[in-house]
Amino acid sequence: MPRSYPPEFRRKVLDLVKAGRPVRQVAEDLHMPSQTIYVWLRQDRIDSGLEPGLTSADQAELVAARRRIAELETELAVIRRAVELVREAVPPKGASRPSR
Structure with missing residues (x-):
């Protein structure tokens, strides 16, 4: 290392x-x-x-940007999974009404 x-x-x-x-x-x-x-x-x-x-400052900025992108991608995956779970647990609105 x-x-x-x-x-x-x-x-x-x-x-x-x-x-x-x-x-x-x-x-x-x-x-x-x-x-x-x-x-x-x-x-x-x-x-x-x-x-x-690539200057040292640019390298540091790039590392920080990549780290932030990874955090945002993780957050997005969590939100997408939460939406899936809510869709499974709650039926769509109006699903219990008879059609006309």
Whole structure:
């Protein structure tokens, strides 16, 4: 399972690399995968507008939107099931009247 690092830690790691320290050395010193630092560097370039891609803010917004969509779909399924149950329990209006 991927490990989550606090944003302050990420910023400090990126500052070390931008100051000229080799990624491999920073990764060894901090006992973390160098690939993680490369991913952070790429995302930093995207967030800075230097590289095309989905910014961190856009990614967070997309995750929140997908979560909200899932909640709404669940609510809709519950409401649809409730309507089905009501239709089964209550006969349609006028069903007991004789037709003319």
